[in-house]
Amino acid sequence: MSEFIPLSVPNFGAREAELAGQAITSGWVSTSGGKVTEFEEALAAYVGMPRAVACNAGTSALHLAAMAAGITRGDEVIVPTLTFIAAVNPLTRYVGAEPVFIGCDDSLCIDPDAVEDFCANRCELRDGRLYNKATGAHIKALEVVHVFGNMADMPRLMAIAKRYGLIVIEDATEALGTRCTDGPFAGKFAGTIGDIGCYSFNGNKIITTGAGGMVVSNHADWAEHAKHLSTQAKADLLQFLHDEVGYNYRMTNVQASLGLAQLERLEGFIAHKKALYDRYVAALDGVKGLRILPFREGECRSNHWFFSLYLKDSGLDRDTVIEKLQAQHIQTRPVWALIHEQADYPRNEAYGLDKALDYRKYIVNLPCSTNLSFEDCDRVIEAVLGL
Numbered sequence: 001m002s003e004f005i006p007l008s009v010p011n012f013g014a015r016e017a018e019l020a021g022q023a024i025t026s027g028w029v030s031t032s033g034g035k036v037t038e039f040e041e042a043l044a045a046y047v048g049m050p051r052a053v054a055c056n057a058g059t060s061a062l063h064l065a066a067m068a069a070g071i072t073r074g075d076e077v078i079v080p081t082l083t084f085i086a087a088v089n090p091l092t093r094y095v096g097a098e099p100v101f102i103g104c105d106d107s108l109c110i111d112p113d114a115v116e117d118f119c120a121n122r123c124e125l126r127d128g129r130l131y132n133k134a135t136g137a138h139i140k141a142l143e144v145v146h147v148f149g150n151m152a153d154m155p156r157l158m159a160i161a162k163r164y165g166l167i168v169i170e171d172a173t174e175a176l177g178t179r180c181t182d183g184p185f186a187g188k189f190a191g192t193i194g195d196i197g198c199y200s201f202n203g204n205k206i207i208t209t210g211a212g213g214m215v216v217s218n219h220a221d222w223a224e225h226a227k228h229l230s231t232q233a234k235a236d237l238l239q240f241l242h243d244e245v246g247y248n249y250r251m252t253n254v255q256a257s258l259g260l261a262q263l264e265r266l267e268g269f270i271a272h273k274k275a276l277y278d279r280y281v282a283a284l285d286g287v288k289g290l291r292i293l294p295f296r297e298g299e300c301r302s303n304h305w306f307f308s309l310y311l312k313d314s315g316l317d318r319d320t321v322i323e324k325l326q327a328q329h330i331q332t333r334p335v336w337a338l339i340h341e342q343a344d345y346p347r348n349e350a351y352g353l354d355k356a357l358d359y360r361k362y363i364v365n366l367p368c369s370t371n372l373s374f375e376d377c378d379r380v381i382e383a384v385l386g387l
């Protein structure tokens with residue numbers, strides 16, 4: 001019986017055990033201890049920001065970002081519909097705001113044409129603030145998710161946001177390490193271009209702390225506010241005075257130790273992802289009507305987090321493919337169900353959906369772990385060719 005090949009799993013080794021072991025033997029296993037600050041500084045240095053705020057999940061990071069950006073009850077936020085639910089709930093339901101859903105372009109990220117069309121034709125700008133003509137609500141922000149590690153079209157999206165007075169929140173939970181190599185944002189990392197950005201260290205992400213997240217911001221006071229909110233909004237440590245409603249969203253010292261070890265290995269992980277991706281492309285792209293979807297080339301360096309096998313012209317059915325590969329102990333998955341079709345969002349507007357509906361129907365994500373061997377990658381390729 002052949003070994004199970006998982007979709008995307010953690011890659012831990014001696015270095016993770018060493019640093020986490022140090023935290024454990026020191027007794028500093030909870031939310032105090034020096035490793036959290038060290039990990040914040042190391043992550044900030046890696047992405048070229050002055051400050052990063054650690055927290056216990058990417059979902060918490062997004063909630064902190066929404067609050068730091070001042071998104072509140074009655075506001076609306078433009079969000080992508082082709083994404084994970086945790087990209088949307090924290091910016092909308094958690095803070096009492098409503099989403100306007102927009103489809104994707106061929107990068108799978110939010111479509112600038114549809115965003116622009118919505119702002120220009122369904123909204124009006126008054127005193128530098130954008131109002132939704134259908135609801136009368138103030139549209140305060142645009143959320144950009146860098147789907148599967150692919151950089152969204154930031155030059156266009158940032159220009160649209162500027163024109164319409166929108167705050168830009170980047171969900172870079174899947175895109176740590178993705179950066180611009182050319183254009184107006186050359187040298188900048190996904191998550192550091194808009195007003196505020198978030199990373200995740202969940203077990204399936206490119207580096208993991210088991211669970212964890214990080215917030216970075218181009219507004220120093222927003223980052224400090226996120227830190228304050230993540231630590232119960234303590235105004236006076238000794239006297240237990242709190243100046244607003246805070247949360248316990250802190251990262252632990254053990255998690256931060258894992259993060260430090262993983263961050264040392266990130267560039268190596270990205271190189272291996274790229275090698276796996278190139279192997280899938282060479283063997284499958286254009287064969288039997290199959291495609292491996294591209295990452296934005298030329299102006300970006302992607303972290304190649306998740307690979308998308310696109311079935312449209314192959315005559316194969318998505319769910320049958322997933323089942324058949326599962327029978328050969330190969331784990332794959334479909335892309336997410338669109339958020340505007342999820343239980344909690346039946347009445348929200350949704351525009352420019354054609355490509356999102358198409359990609360939802362025809363994508364299967366292939367195994368892409370940073371510890372996937374070329375041998376196992378070839379087994380996946382053989383299984384796909386045999387479908």
Ligand SMILES: *Cc1c(COP(=O)(O)O)cnc(C)c1O
Nearest residue numbers: 057058059084086087173200202
């Ligand atoms: C993983 C992920 C999140 C949430 O991160 P967690 O650390 O799992 O809470 C949010 N948005 C997107 C797009 C993600 O992929």
